[in-house]
Amino acid sequence: MSYTHIDIFWILFSACLVFLMQLGFAMIEAGTVRPKNTINVAMKNLIDTIFGIIFFWLVGFGLMFGSDVGGLFGTDLFLIDATNMNDNVLFLFQVMFAATSITIVSGAVAERMKFNGYILTSVIMIALIYPLYGHWAWHENGWLKTMGFIDFAGSTVVHSVGGWVGLAGAIMLGPRLGKFSRAKVTYFSPGNHNFIVFGVFILWFAWFGFNAGSLMKFDAFVTVILLNTLIAGAFGGMGGYLLSLFFKQRVGVEVFSFGVIAGLVGVTAGCAEFTAVDSAFVGFVSALVMYVSDHLLIKVFRVDDPLSVVSVHGFAGVWGTVAVGFFAAVPDAMSRMELIGVQLLGAATAFAFAFPAGLLLFGLLSMSRQLRVSRRNEYIGLNVAEHNARMPWVETIESIIRIMRTQNLKGRVHEEKGTEVGTLARFFNYLLESLHNNEFDLKRANMELRAQSIIDPLTGLLNRRGLQEKVEQSKPLERPCTLIIVDIDDFKQINDSLGHSVGDTVLQGLAIALKNTTRPEDILVRWGGEEFLIVIESCDMSSAEEYAERLRSAVLAAHFDKVGKVTCSFGVSAARNQNDTFDTLFEQADKALYLAKKLGKNRVCSW
Helix, strand or coil: CCCCHHHHHHHHHHHHHHHHHHHHHHHHHHHHCCHHHHHHHHHHHHHHHHHHHHHHHHHHHHHHHCCEECCCEECCCCCCCCCCHHHHHHHHHHHHHHHHHHHHHHHHCCCCECHHHHHHHHHHHHHHHHHHHHHHHHCCCCHHHHCCCCCCCCHHHHHHHHHHHHHHHHHHHCCCCCCECCCCECCCCCCCHHHHHHHHHHHHHHHHHHHHHHHCCCCCHHHHHHHHHHHHHHHHHHHHHHHHHHHHCCCCHHHHHHHHHHHHHHHHCCCCCCCHHHHHHHHHHHHHHHHHHHHHHHHHCCCCCCCCHHHHHHHHHHHHHHHHHHHCCCCCCCCHHHHHHHHHHHHHHHHHHHHHHHHHHHHHHHHCCCCECCHHHHHHCHHHHHHCCCCHHHHHHHHHHHHHHHCCCCCCCCCCCCCHHHHHHHHHHHHHHHHHHHHHHHHHHHHHHHHHHHECCCCCCECHHHHHHHCCCCCECCCCCEEEEEEECCHHHHHHHHCHHHHHHHHHHHHHHHHHHCCCCCEEEEEECCEEEEEECCCCHHHHHHHHHHHHHHHHHCCECCCECCCEEEEEEECCCCCCEHHHHHHHHHHHHHHHHHCCCCCEEEC
């Protein structure tokens, strides 16, 4: 085919519009995935464009449009050298289509595929899978083309083939971490809804070149294709709007936006065959096909497709291709049913070829450990794991979450100077500092309260609660020990005759006398009332009795204001084995004390 100058201008202008689709897809993907993976998907869109151009020039273009062999593949036009103007024009337009087909795959495998593995996928897709099917459907001698198969701008050639390879990738990769539980599907909120909307605008604009440029000439019929493309996209968007409103009671950004794209995918096969009314119907139904198939994949088959590319491009592409059989003018020597049959065959062939090829490709990548990233890398995000690309505001949020989880109030978030996220970090650090200071004050207050709760305020000795914190009741003692109970003789008479203030003075004096006599390693406790308790780390009964006798003598020698002399009775109990509990020893010492009182007081008894 030879081109006029105006044809060349139109085709090259359309090629530039199609190239702009890479930006649209990149924005949609970056907006749909979580922030920790946005740089990774943007890089994938860039890298598949680069390798797509290289390998389509090296291999793909020749297989797709070279001299035909049996309607299966081409044998020349490899590494075209820019000497043939017609080849140049065709290549520049078709290479943009090839790049689009692999970009579709990137959405299905987003957030968990290794970057180098994706590069290999791009190479095989562009060099073999896409051009082989493209030859069958678009080359003038391709076996599907000669049967009458119609796919004007690639609902199946570009979109369904990309969708089926993406389906294979999503299945082989498995779902993202946390996507599915036993009976629940976790919704991962997009990182930037605005990017999704902006990306749709760019794609819609670029789609005019995608469809109308496929006419490969510039005449009045371009207006028909442009109008059909415009109408189908609009009705696809309306379908997404109504679906979102009916099922979610609000307008969801993703369903609404993906409805527009589904409508554009659906009309692509027949945009040169449909009327405007046909295009409106095909676009609207494309949104329904997209929504139903996406829910089946997620809810029934549990296929994790982050950007719904299998539904938007694969299933909507099938619908658009089959719709040509229903609405297009029937070619000569064909019946309506034959046309529908050929369209079904072409769509089925795309699946039968691209899906198994994708399974084989991703299976080989899996065997060579080039498919899925590690759990740790998936958790921290592919921005950092695959590219060491850090986003300050994402790191700030992750630091805040980490501090909240660990409750480490001494931690600090890095402050990026002169940025909004730096301001956020500064205020969060100020909050942490305030909380840390309050925590310090609270700990100090708690320590003071605890000291008050375990110290007897009258004598300054440990109280019963203080001892209980040292010795767990009703459990075998960790070390063998001896208990000595000290009880003031006739203390009630002192209180009744001289008053409680004098009784308190006696208690304070006794505490001093006992404290001056006991050893530093022993535990001296005011047990309650006029009773004191001494815990000795020894189980030698004779030594304990001698020790108690010294204590009794010290008390007897002490002088008490307004009372003079005070005597005490002592009960001693020593552990016999490791199984003796504190309660057992206390009960025995109390019996010994009772015996000392019964025998005349001011004496030491043991049990």
